Amino acid sequence: MRAAYGIVILCAVLGIAAAGCNSGDKAASAPAASGPAVATAPAGAPSAQAVAEAEKIFSTRCFTCHGADGxxxxxxxxxxxxxxxxxxxxxxxxxxxxxxxxxxxxxxxxAVGKSPMMPPNPDLVAKPEIVAALRAHVRSFAGK
Ligand code: HEC
Incomplete structure (x- = not known):
């Protein structure tokens, strides 16, 4: 077990795309990718971590004005x-x-000619994946 774990880490670090590494990576990341948002997400979608972080930000920051359900x-x-x-x-x-x-x-x-009561989030400017996940979260309310 220990050796196999080491190989997965090594593959991840070196970015090796060998078949052995791939199967190892899949096994290692399977639990994290089991959420419903990930299961239906198209290719190139934000990672599970970014989605989780965005949901946390929405429910603590954006929720104040937009409400938990947008x-x-x-x-x-x-x-x-x-x-x-x-x-x-x-x-x-x-x-x-x-x-x-x-x-x-x-x-x-x-910045877009709307109310200044919609605050900027300067801490997110350098985190495009989180911003993309937040945008996807806003999109997810469509028709609800
Ligand atoms: C202090 C209150 C407040 C907070 C906190 C806030 N917003 Fe807003 N937001 C607003 C207001 C008010 C508007 C409407 C602006 C307008 O219509 O002129 C708005 C507009 C928006 C819009 C555009 C909607 C439109 O009418 O075009 C989006 C998207 C949005 N907010 C997302 C977010 C997200 C995501 C967060 C958290 C990171 C957030 N907001 C945090 C008050 C807030």
Whole structure:
């Protein structure tokens, strides 16, 4: 067991794509990839770790105004004008690009001509995978 584990680590470190390494990698990463979001995710989607981090950020930071379900009814939304919209709105979802969503998340409402009450998240600017996962999270509310 110990030797096999070492080989997987070695393969991961060296980036070797040999068949033996692949099967080892799959076995090692299988538990992490068992979540529903990952199972349905298209190729090139954010990693399971990025998805988990984004969900954590949404439920602690974005939730304040946008609500846990993206309805725009978080406790901090009271008194905001305009209030955050319902992310389930299919028409809105279709009208905005992924780039727009990622830009407003990173640089805030004022960067895209929206309310400055949508705050920037400067700590995420250097973390594109987390931003992409947050954008995917916003997209996931469509039609809900
Ligand atoms: C302090 C309250 C607040 C927080 C926290 C907040 N937002 Fe917002 N957000 C807003 C408001 C208000 C708007 C609407 C701006 C407008 O319509 O002018 C908005 C708009 C948006 C939009 C664009 C919607 C549109 O109408 O085009 C997205 C996407 C978004 N927020 C995502 C997020 C994400 C993701 C987070 C967490 C990283 C977050 N927001 C945190 C208040 C907030």
């Amino acid at each position: 309805k725009g009814d978080g406790p901090g939304s009271v008194g905001l004008t305009p209030r955050p919209r319902d992310f389930a709105d299919a028409q809105w979802q279709a009208s905005v690009s992924d780039e727009y969503i990622e830009k407003i998340i990173k640089y805030g409402g004022s």
